[in-house]
Amino acid sequence: MRKHFIAWLILAGAALWGGPVQGHAVLTASQPPDGAVLLTPQGVFSLTFNEAVTPIRVQLIGPGGLPTAVRVEPSGDGTGFAVWPAASLIRGGYTLSYRVTSADSHPVAGAIQFSVGTEQRAAPATEASVDASALAAIVNRAAQLAALLIAAGGGAFLLLHRAQAPDLEQGVRHPLAAVALAGSGLSILAIGLQGTVLLGTGMEGLLQADTWRLGYASTRGTASVAAVGGLFLLAMGLTLHPGALARGAIGLGALIAIASFALSGHAATATPQWLALPALLLHVALVAYWIGAFLPLRVALARDAQAPTGLVATFSGLALLAVPALTVAGLLLGTVQIGALDRVQSTYGYLLGAKIALVGLLIAIAAYNKLVLMPRLARHPAAGAGLRRTIAGEMVVALAILGVTAVLAQTPPPRTQSAAGRASPSVTVSTDDGMQITATLTPGRAGPNALDIALADRTGAPLASIEVAVSFAQPAIGIEPVQRPAVAAGPGRYRVGAVDLVAGVWEVEVTILVTDFDRVVVPARLRVSR
Amino acid sequence: MSIRLVAAAAIVALGATAARAHVTLETREAPADSYYKAAFNVGHGCKGSPTVRVRVRIPDGVVAVKPQPKAGWELAITKGQLATPYSDGHGGTISEGVTEVTWSGGKLLDEHFDQFILRVKLPNKPNSFVYFPVVQECEQGAHRWIEIPAEGKTLGDYKEPAAALKLTPKQ
Numbered sequence: 001m002r003k004h005f006i007a008w009l010i011l012a013g014a015a016l017w018g019g020p021v022q023g024h025a026v027l028t029a030s031q032p033p034d035g036a037v038l039l040t041p042q043g044v045f046s047l048t049f050n051e052a053v054t055p056i057r058v059q060l061i062g063p064g065g066l067p068t069a070v071r072v073e074p075s076g077d078g079t080g081f082a083v084w085p086a087a088s089l090i091r092g093g094y095t096l097s098y099r100v101t102s103a104d105s106h107p108v109a110g111a112i113q114f115s116v117g118t119e120q121r122a123a124p125a126t127e128a129s130v131d132a133s134a135l136a137a138i139v140n141r142a143a144q145l146a147a148l149l150i151a152a153g154g155g156a157f158l159l160l161h162r163a164q165a166p167d168l169e170q171g172v173r174h175p176l177a178a179v180a181l182a183g184s185g186l187s188i189l190a191i192g193l194q195g196t197v198l199l200g201t202g203m204e205g206l207l208q209a210d211t212w213r214l215g216y217a218s219t220r221g222t223a224s225v226a227a228v229g230g231l232f233l234l235a236m237g238l239t240l241h242p243g244a245l246a247r248g249a250i251g252l253g254a255l256i257a258i259a260s261f262a263l264s265g266h267a268a269t270a271t272p273q274w275l276a277l278p279a280l281l282l283h284v285a286l287v288a289y290w291i292g293a294f295l296p297l298r299v300a301l302a303r304d305a306q307a308p309t310g311l312v313a314t315f316s317g318l319a320l321l322a323v324p325a326l327t328v329a330g331l332l333l334g335t336v337q338i339g340a341l342d343r344v345q346s347t348y349g350y351l352l353g354a355k356i357a358l359v360g361l362l363i364a365i366a367a368y369n370k371l372v373l374m375p376r377l378a379r380h381p382a383a384g385a386g387l388r389r390t391i392a393g394e395m396v397v398a399l400a401i402l403g404v405t406a407v408l409a410q411t412p413p414p415r416t417q418s419a420a421g422r423a424s425p426s427v428t429v430s431t432d433d434g435m436q437i438t439a440t441l442t443p444g445r446a447g448p449n450a451l452d453i454a455l456a457d458r459t460g461a462p463l464a465s466i467e468v469a470v471s472f473a474q475p476a477i478g479i480e481p482v483q484r485p486a487v488a489a490g491p492g493r494y495r496v497g498a499v500d501l502v503a504g505v506w507e508v509e510v511t512i513l514v515t516d517f518d519r520v521v522v523p524a525r526l527r528v529s530r
Numbered sequence: 531m532s533i534r535l536v537a538a539a540a541i542v543a544l545g546a547t548a549a550r551a552h553v554t555l556e557t558r559e560a561p562a563d564s565y566y567k568a569a570f571n572v573g574h575g576c577k578g579s580p581t582v583r584v585r586v587r588i589p590d591g592v593v594a595v596k597p598q599p600k601a602g603w604e605l606a607i608t609k610g611q612l613a614t615p616y617s618d619g620h621g622g623t624i625s626e627g628v629t630e631v632t633w634s635g636g637k638l639l640d641e642h643f644d645q646f647i648l649r650v651k652l653p654n655k656p657n658s659f660v661y662f663p664v665v666q667e668c669e670q671g672a673h674r675w676i677e678i679p680a681e682g683k684t685l686g687d688y689k690e691p692a693a694a695l696k697l698t699p700k701q
Binding site: 106 | 585674676
């Protein structure tokens with residue numbers, strides 16, 4: 001009797017449970033709906049499925065490709081969940097990407113897109129404007145680098161050589177403090193410019209608060225804030241009455257400013273980290289010392305042509321150790337970034353080559369200083385003018401090196417490109433049956449994009465099909481497939497009107513219904529640039 | 531007997547939850563080179579919308595196709611060139627046959643179940659699979675059960691697989 005009861009229980013359970021369960025879970029509704037434009041940001045989003053699901057991963061990718069932290073709360077009956085963003089949303093396009101398992105333990109993944117604000121479907125900023133903001137970012141970075149290195153290095157130089165030139169501080173403190181404050185201002189500007197580069201808005205973006213919020217949230221923003229803090233502390237130390245407190249402020253400020261380099265950028269994120277980070281910090285610290293010495297040395301020589309010979313000799317001796325060390329550290333970083341010999345022939349490789357050439361020139365001038373001018377200075381104390389000129393020449397070359405470094409900072413190193421391959425905004429794929437599919441993204445930059453598809457048979461004649469749909473995914477940053485239908489736009493031509501794509505390489509799948517009973521899925525890779 | 535009842539109940543329970551939204555064959559195994567009644571189970575509409583048309587494409591090697599008429603539905607048979615002509619048993623070859631069968635004009639609600647039936651002769655290929663692609667059109671939307679598993683993949687890997695039949699050795 002009990003065994004019959006168990007059997008009936010199982011049957012009853014099957015009857016009740018078997019109802020809603022189907023093959024795979026399917027998204028039935030979302031709040032906001034796919035493709036919606038929200039005038040004001042909502043506080044909560046939701047995804048609803050046709051059966052009970054368990055969320056594995058839910059991501060909200062915002063403007064500039066930066067993820068927004070979210071909290072996921074399953075609904076009462078488990079057929080959906082609510083998504084709470086951790087911070088209020090800025091204007092721009094968003095992709096809400098989900099991966100869930102249904103009861104049959106098959107994973108189901110997809111993504112919906114929506115935008116906050118009224119301007120998402122408007123044309124993106126003109127290319128000229130975007131290029132202007134990219135150029136401004138580079139120029140600002142170069143100036144910021146120069147100011148930071150001169151100020152931090154100068155401060156360190158003063159601390160290290162206090163004993164040899166005690167009254168040097170008088171003439172140098174205030175100019176260095178001014179440079180440090182200028183560096184702080186440039187670091188703040190860097191936050192806004194990083195936001196315009198991420199969003200692709202062009203210079204007008206600087207007038208919008210959202211651009212600054214995005215720049216602040218990026219790693220470059222964090223590094224800039226640290227640099228501002230360090231430089232401010234440095235400036236304070238330089239203007240305070242000379243004493244232990246002032247020296248402490250100068251030292252700590254310089255340290256923080258140098259350490260800010262480890263917080264962002266290609267070199268700081270290169271692997272292996274145990275090699276890249278120390279090499280980077282050593283490189284930057286030694287460069288700061290070397291560049292930071294120029295201003296104090298110039299001032300010392302201008303004031304008294306013969307007294308500072310001891311100072312110059314000490315510096316020269318230290319530089320003899322520092323320069324090879326920083327060159328080795330720099331070459332190590334370059335090797336890590338390029339990754340393989342065959343990738344030297346890339347934009348990054350050429351820029352690095354230019355930087356190495358300029359460093360060689362700088363070393364040659366420094367060698368001339370040491371081997372020719374210094375002995376001359378010892379014999380003829382009035383020859384200080386020649387040394388001042390070559391030091392000025394060194395500063396010019398150093399600034400050129402910083403300019404190249406700023407351009408390098410905006411150029412993706414080859415080590416990040418190996419996974420992406422040579423993807424471009426346009427690709428042609430041939431299937432085994434000889435069908436040719438050409439897919440082209442317009443404009444191919446971050447933001448709203450249109451995709452044009454041309455189908456041709458093996459002879460090249462346009463191929464008509466019943467319907468075409470496209471899915472876009474970027475697994476590298478966890479964006480699951482966004483589905484979009486394509487509309488017919490001529491013989492063998494189809495178009496997806498608008499899809500919001502962040503920068504990176506997108507895995508695109510074109511599903512072509514050739515006849516009622518034949519469907520072909522063609523994978524392709526398309527690159528979206530910043 | 532009670533253990534068997536429990537086992538049967540478990541099998542029913544498991545079967546009840548397996549792939550009920552897909553269009554599948556009632557009998558999923560049949561001997562090769564035999565006459566077979568292909569009954570396509572349509573258990574769901576398209577996201578709640580009623581089914582109004584069912585089209586089945588006859589796969590290569592399946593011949594002597596005769597559909598069963600259904601009250602309330604119109605039956606259409608499409609004939610064409612067969613990819614593989616076959617012998618008619620009397621010394622000749624048949625190169626034309628049924629390539630597609632369509633039931634249309636009816637309305638099967640999402641909460642109802644029905645079967646669409648063909649009688650066919652299966653090819654002489656024991657230990658292989660035959661896939662029947664089915665297009666299910668509804669008042670709103672359509673399901674295309676047309677995905678045929680590639681090498682090394684199973685039906686479970688696909689979202690909209692074709693109805694599959696396993697051919698067992700001849701009897």
